[in-house]
Amino acid sequence: MGLTLHGYWRSGAAWRVRIALALKGLAHDACSHDLRSGAQRDADYRRLNPQGLVPALDPGMAGEAPLTQSLAIIEWLEETHPAPALLPGDALGRARVRAMAQVIACDVHPLGNLRVLQALKGDLGADDAQVHAWLARWMGEGLAALETMVARWGQGFAYGDAPGLVECCLVPQLYAARRFGVGLEAWPRLVEIDARCAMLSAFAAAHPAAQADADQA
């Protein structure tokens, strides 16, 4: 049995896993859950992922529930399919790369995903300008730190000279920034990495617009 990714074309977290799969050249089936209609909260899917979130990766192993949480899934892919590596070979390097990925995954993305934006508007009555300021603030703080970290350790990509775990997180985050009108001028290194990734076939294959469940333009 092969890998099946439970995702959604516009989910930034599912996109991270698609990039990792593509960089490693791993084929997978896709199972789409429409986040706009709340399909990921269905009871059937919650039996697979108690969080009712995407992504989840069915490893195709009899009796094993899907793996959940994008960073945990990518670490599993790295351990079970080591080449090409998405993490450096030394412990200190791995700590740097994981930290950069977690700037996005723990301090930026969680404050800007769909369920949070819906809560800001619905529960707290935030208007569009307040939501924009909220997104710009958290993206700004996190991406500014990441720009500094890339200046220390990057060599064309975020850490060293090849794309890896950081790029899995960075590319979807910059897409979200653009989508919500957050300017990227202050982070030229990040924009340059993003542009470099866009030229690679793995990133093209993983892009939301290339997914079967994407809205027609």
Added chain:
Amino acid sequence: MGLTLHGYWRSGAAWRVRIALALKGLAHDACSHDLRSGAQRDADYRRLNPQGLVPALDPGMAGEAPLTQSLAIIEWLEETHPAPALLPGDALGRARVRAMAQVIACDVHPLGNLRVLQALKGDLGADDAQVHAWLARWMGEGLAALETMVARWGQGFAYGDAPGLVECCLVPQLYAARRFGVGLEAWPRLVEIDARCAMLSAFAAAHPAAQADADQA
């Protein structure tokens, strides 16, 4: 040179690292940054950690900047000081444990830390009842999923029969829930694990109240 942890007694993320250090029996020096006065945003500290957040762990290696992001720090400790292990020995087990930790670190804690609560009140004008509902919602969604995952894989602790990465994240999160008045009745397995941890000397040593920078009662 030894390890130096940049933290704050009440930071949940710094507490995670203190637990990991204590479980592994690693001594460390502590450097406190008062989050209430914003000391973590000082320029001097930002040179060490561009995010201006705690924790950061100075590995005591000449010329190397401190490690940042609590989960990345704990993975580094696990790689450099493998015993006792905080992650299972098999890839699938590690994926399960990382996912459970990330439920807290990516989907619960980021929505309830101090800077976010300050923004809810200051920028969005949320009142105490709205802040409480916000916290209760995200804690509730995440902890309910974690309770289900523990039911699948726990055997006294969250995954198997010894504390590890999940407990590093869970114990501080339940402390935060209690502090903010979020009831824990719906998650008896999590409460039981927390109580079991409280009887272990490593968890006692890592507790906020046991830190030198803690408020006097």
